[in-house]
Amino acid sequence: MKNEYVDIDTLKYLLYHVHQVEELFTKERFNEYDKTSIDIFIDSIKTFSDNSLFPFIKEMDEKPSYFKDGNINIHPQFENILKSAGEMGLVGSIYDFEDGGLQLPSIIFHAAYYIMEAANNHVPGYFGLTAGSANLILSFGNEKLKSTYVPKMLDLTWGGTMCLTEPQAGSSLSDVATIAIPTKEDHYLIKGQKIFISSGDHQFCNNFVHLVLARIKDAPSGIKGVSLFVVPKKRPGNNDELIDNNAIIAGEFEKMGQRGYCTTHIVFGDNNDCRGWLVGEANKGLSYMFQMMNEARIATGRMGAAIASAAYYSSLKYANERPQGRKLNSSGQKNTEEEQTLIINHPDIKRMLFNQKAIVEGSLSLILETAIYLDKEMTSSSKEEKEKYNLLLELLTPIAKTYPAEKGIQSTSDAIQILGGYGFCFDFMPQQYYRDIRIIALYEGTTGIQSLDLLGRKITMKNGKAVDLLAKEIMACIETANNFDELKPYAGVLLENLGLVKKVIETLMPHAQKGNFERYLADATIFMDFFGTVILGWQWLKIAVNAKKLLNSETKEQEDLFYTGKIHTMKFFFTYEMVKTKALAKTLMNEEELTTKVSNEIFN
């Protein structure tokens, strides 16, 4: 299945050439790995995806997860999938060897999950969330929690979830109302409700380990009073028997897309018999959870890029097979005696294919860039370097979550459009991808919330040091690009945009400095669009620079068209997308205050 849903050649090109993964293998943590072993790992993931994931994506939409008699039922194929995923070590792929993990770099973990999600986005969350929650226990839990829960999670005998959202609070975690009442034993009694719990329950794990945010009785209000608990569905008794823990599945949210992936409503402690065990220290739950949230944000963006990839290849296949219409001759007429032409020959179809290619591959590159910063932070020996990569990671995380989500919606919409009326019908895949991807802009904090994080926290942290560090990275790319005449004009545009970023920030910052944070943040979502587009421009220039280098080298692994295709797509991105930043900057710098100084009644 070459390029039915993902392009492995491009993935490897991004890993080895654009993001120089092999440098990581010189670090002690990763020195068990080399290019050969990583290739084998990636190819095994592709084979697993071809055989066990991609063939079931349509069925999982048609026969979605459902709630019955207090349990969630998911598609029967998950039994095989979860068994294989456990055996392949997909839960613990980035954990230390000593914790039973594969100790892979984060960038490789994301590459592997990207392939699986492109094959079937309804699947990997079931083990991705288990990976994240077990990692929280490993990072902050005591030895007893680790030994009780992690081994069974590693092989997916038990599943893991994270329980943040409550009906009355949504994303406002200050308002978490689930309560934890201390007891004389080592556990607390948990009482409350959580909603939108992905992978919250199903028939193929014996037990579920919920990582729950709750407020210890009499804790301070706001986020400073939120603690993290392990709350199993069934608690292990003294003889390892499993005892019902009064964590009741109350229902399933029926969704427009990603219907094979369950989204549950859990009620804890309805009978006052739900036990939870504190993870780490009291009242520090949110900072712990943010380790997982940060990983989950990159993972969510990755899933968006992956769905867009699948939609792109489904529409490309159609464009290569479907004859319709004819080329115009020099009199502007069509010769109807001729056969119809394949639709890929129409420039408007090519435009939509390039738009998809630019969004899909550019987003993937951004995800990998963000992921490798984590690896570099982890393996750097100098404190300064560690801080640098940490700041870059923090800065890029909300963008890596949002850009693939928002632009992925447009990209999958292009896939529908290429198929015309068929694209809207259940007989073809684009409509499903279009429904599936829409949740990506909502998961793990909506676009609005990511944008507040970007402009409100990340741009301002350490007096703007992260932006300065990023500007240096971008400048390095621009300087290399300037060595190639073909790339110079685009390097010039990126340089100009870097100046525009500075100008926008300088224009907005005084509002924050004067304490008018509402004004400062009012157009944070527009800022996200603006800044994200510049970041993607950087990624594309970086992709093109490396393509240019390889074109001239003897070690190239692909046909020339592969590399010229990257350069061509970079030009497309600059010509059709990067041009938009000036308008966004203009909106950001407007002085009208149209959304802050206006009565709510204006809408009624």
Next chain:
Amino acid sequence: MKNEYVDIDTLKYLLYHVHQVEELFTKERFNEYDKTSIDIFIDSIKTFSDNSLFPFIKEMDEKPSYFKDGNINIHPQFENILKSAGEMGLVGSIYDFEDGGLQLPSIIFHAAYYIMEAANNHVPGYFGLTAGSANLILSFGNEKLKSTYVPKMLDLTWGGTMCLTEPQAGSSLSDVATIAIPTKEDHYLIKGQKIFISSGDHQFCNNFVHLVLARIKDAPSGIKGVSLFVVPKKRPGNNDELIDNNAIIAGEFEKMGQRGYCTTHIVFGDNNDCRGWLVGEANKGLSYMFQMMNEARIATGRMGAAIASAAYYSSLKYANERPQGRKLNSSGQKNTEEEQTLIINHPDIKRMLFNQKAIVEGSLSLILETAIYLDKEMTSSSKEEKEKYNLLLELLTPIAKTYPAEKGIQSTSDAIQILGGYGFCFDFMPQQYYRDIRIIALYEGTTGIQSLDLLGRKITMKNGKAVDLLAKEIMACIETANNFDELKPYAGVLLENLGLVKKVIETLMPHAQKGNFERYLADATIFMDFFGTVILGWQWLKIAVNAKKLLNSETKEQEDLFYTGKIHTMKFFFTYEMVKTKALAKTLMNEEELTTKVSNEIFN
């Protein structure tokens, strides 16, 4: 139900003030009407929509139309709906009195259907298509066809459809392969297949009258050999008994949205016993059908605006009821002891509400503008005026179809986003509207095809006369706006954009003049986005000018906030949308030929 799905005050403001509908009542054709009678008509449509349409929209999605045993079944509520629609004269609302119609202006017809579609977009197609196909028979059919078919269609005893698309041809009507074989009697024998037939069959009409494009045996190839036929499902016999006409319903296309509205597959003449009657002259079918297609394009755009309206009001209701988060104080902190605030108080939510309001009301205004050109063309006494309004109508039609479709997708996406995770769940409406509206950019020619029509035919017709006429209309609006200091800056921006339109056309035109039509049309879809945005800027300035006038007058019917709200939304449109035209113009004027001079293999 005030503003649950539509704002009647805004609709009436657009009709009576912005588009000066009352001037039409001075014309002979419409002099039976006045403001009072039109108000009564509109209010009765609203009551019908409140009681019979809006309450069923969710159910029609959940229990969609389906195919069983050779028939299509639709929601039971349609029995009442169709009966009422027949009684209310909704099929013949624009027909002459003497044909049993209400002889209403086209702009009022569209206003009425807009209300009904905002209430329930799955419904009005069932009578809208009957209206269109009966009108074709009235316009081009002989007396026998008129008397046999039209009266039963008028009261919806029989339904009407239009059958253009075939599996192998899609939108390429040159390739229609359905064949019509002459007989010695007055009918032809029809043989072929048609797909994507909206409203193609259901249990609540006794019969269906299909208007079918087919090729008479030995007719020339291409569009010059296409004729139009009336092909009933059951043909009336000599004693008015209904005889099966071998027009078989072969299936239903299962769609992502608008699931209550059936989309069928019809096989004609499987047993060589399907009779069709020629409408008008042979080989002129496409020009006849285009009368209907042009109306249908405006109707499709209207439906897009209507769905976006319903989504807007559903998200506005939620924003006014849902508490979440808190305002930041001047230290950038939240006081978590305070109650949460309603989400409408967040600027990002207001931004999404304004975006929806701008798209919904601006699109509606464009639809009404386009519709009233038809009325003015029809009632003008001078040949020159008739031509003027005809050209303006032709020019605006593809934009009226496309702008509400494409921007409506973004607008309904904002509605989902306002609800957060709930917006993606079946318990709330935005996800349905989001699925429903996606078909609007596909119906009646995709956005790509509309864009080819705009740039390829409409911009160039009569040496650009339509654009010149439109520029005069826009200039008149700019001049009036310049009388108000508050509006002057926006009038200036619109003027600048008018210059940009000219510049873009002048830059592209040489490609067409040199016979390089592929190059000329390569970015037609970008041109649509560009030109459409300028047109909406004009509509919004026009809306604001009239609001400004009424604010200062003694005859205003609404609170001041109604009018200042229009002016504020105009400012929003210019600040957040009109700013984008320069980038689109830059893309249009680029010299890189990225989608025309490139190998298809680049994607593989």
